[in-house]
Amino acid sequence: MATFKTKTDKGLKPLNTASLPDIVFMLLFFFMISTSFRQTERVVSVKLPEATEVAKLDRKDLASYINIGTPIPAYQGQFGTDARIQLNDSFSTIDDIRDFIAASRESMSEADRPLMTVALKVDENVRMGIVTDVKQELRRCSALKIMYSTRRKAETNSF
Amino acid sequence: MARPAGDINAGSMADIAFLLLIFFLVTTTMDVETGIQRRLPPMPDENQQAEVEQINKRNIMVVLINKNDRLFAGGQEMHITMLKDKVKEFITNPANLPDLPEKRENDIEGFGPVMVSRAVVSLQNDRGTSYNAYIQVQNELVKAFNELRDEFSMQHFGKKYDSVDEDQQRIVREAIPLNLSEREPREVTTRRR
Numbered sequence: 001m002a003t004f005k006t007k008t009d010k011g012l013k014p015l016n017t018a019s020l021p022d023i024v025f026m027l028l029f030f031f032m033i034s035t036s037f038r039q040t041e042r043v044v045s046v047k048l049p050e051a052t053e054v055a056k057l058d059r060k061d062l063a064s065y066i067n068i069g070t071p072i073p074a075y076q077g078q079f080g081t082d083a084r085i086q087l088n089d090s091f092s093t094i095d096d097i098r099d100f101i102a103a104s105r106e107s108m109s110e111a112d113r114p115l116m117t118v119a120l121k122v123d124e125n126v127r128m129g130i131v132t133d134v135k136q137e138l139r140r141c142s143a144l145k146i147m148y149s150t151r152r153k154a155e156t157n158s159f
Numbered sequence: 160m161a162r163p164a165g166d167i168n169a170g171s172m173a174d175i176a177f178l179l180l181i182f183f184l185v186t187t188t189m190d191v192e193t194g195i196q197r198r199l200p201p202m203p204d205e206n207q208q209a210e211v212e213q214i215n216k217r218n219i220m221v222v223l224i225n226k227n228d229r230l231f232a233g234g235q236e237m238h239i240t241m242l243k244d245k246v247k248e249f250i251t252n253p254a255n256l257p258d259l260p261e262k263r264e265n266d267i268e269g270f271g272p273v274m275v276s277r278a279v280v281s282l283q284n285d286r287g288t289s290y291n292a293y294i295q296v297q298n299e300l301v302k303a304f305n306e307l308r309d310e311f312s313m314q315h316f317g318k319k320y321d322s323v324d325e326d327q328q329r330i331v332r333e334a335i336p337l338n339l340s341e342r343e344p345r346e347v348t349t350r351r352r
Contacts, residue, residue, distance in 0.1 A: 017173070020173050021169070021172045021173040021176055024173055024176040024177055024180055025176050027180055028176055028179050028180040028183065031180065031183035031184055031187055032179075032183055034187060035183055035186060035187045049290060049291045049294040049295070051194075051195055051294055051295070051297075051298040052298060052302065053195065053298050053301040053302045053305055054193040054194055054195060055193065055194070055195070055196050056191055056192070056193055057191070057192035057193070057194065057196075060192060063192065117196070119192060119194065122290050123290065124289070124290055124291035124294070125289060125290070125291065126289070126290045127286060127287050127288065127289060127290070128284050128285065128286055128287070128288040128289070128290060128293055129286030129287065131290060131293075132284075132286065135199060138199060139199050139200070139201065139202045140202055142201065142202070144198050144199040144200075144201060145196075145198060145199075146196075146197055146198075146199060147192075147194040147195065147196045147197070148194050148195045148197065148294055148297065149192065149193070149194040150193060150194050150195060150294060150298075151193070152193050
């Protein structure tokens with residue numbers, strides 16, 4: 001029976017791992033810099049619809065987010081399962097949008113204000129009625145640049 | 160008191176770095192925000208009656224989604240997969256039919272006269288329409304316009320719309336304007352809380 005040569009036979013030197021920390025540190029710095037921690041806590045659950053003709057939002061810092069969806073299970077006892085609007089990290093009504101838009105405008109520099117985009121993160125099962133109300137309110141606040149947040153989908157069609 | 164400093168054992172450095180690395184790996188979300196960008200029309204001034212631009216009936220295509228997410232476009236019910244081609248045919252009006260939109264010769268700066276279609280696609284929806292259906296229809300409409308722009312760009316500049324330079328993009332945009340109007344919702348005064 002043939003015997004297998006084991007590595008110890010040749011007396012291979014152990015691999016030099018002295019540069020391993022450097023490599024790991026490099027990766028670490030990469031992830032540290034690219035990380036952004038979630039600023040707000042979701043109180044509504046949102047499953048975004050899919051679309052193919054999407055564009056990237058190029059200035060993330062100029063976006064303000066409006067979430068619309070059903071409350072997460074922890075809040076369903078209090079707020080029910082009907083679709084609700086979330087601004088910052090609390091439940092809101094249509095009337096709060098005006099203050100919210102004004103506050104986000106305030107936090108931007110004068111030059112950036114016209115570029116402000118409102119990203120609507122709406123659950124795919126929400127009815128259009130509430131979305132229409134939000135859009136009308138945004139028109140009243142002259143926040144006209146909006147984006148319907150969607151997930152990117154491969155080129156297939158289905159309803 | 161100076162003592163000869165011994166070597167610090169850096170063997171566990173890698174372990175510490177790994178630990179941090181794994182922490183950041185787990186917490187990182189590198190999602191890019193993507194979506195369909197749109198400009199809302201400004202609210203009409205209440206004191207001053209905005210002059211309503213009369214649009215010829217043949218230039219309007221009504222796309223309607225009812226509360227059961229059924230789609231009607233140009234007066235007939237259709238499946239979402241047919242919408243894009245229908246819209247493209249409507250905008251281009253290849254056979255110059257009298258009941259499809261008219262075209263007007265427009266002199267585009269830096270390019271020359273182009274026959275620009277005057278078509279307007281009007282999107283209407285019900286309060287009960289699901290958001291998903293609405294987005295799918297928006298997506299198809301945007302896709303129709305994007306494909307027309309790509310075709311125009313291919314034909315005149317030999318490249319797709321995305322890869323031509325900014326001035327040429329402006330020409331393409333003027334040749335194929337994105338005339339997508341959203342009908343003012345009717346029951347807007349009866350707000351639901």
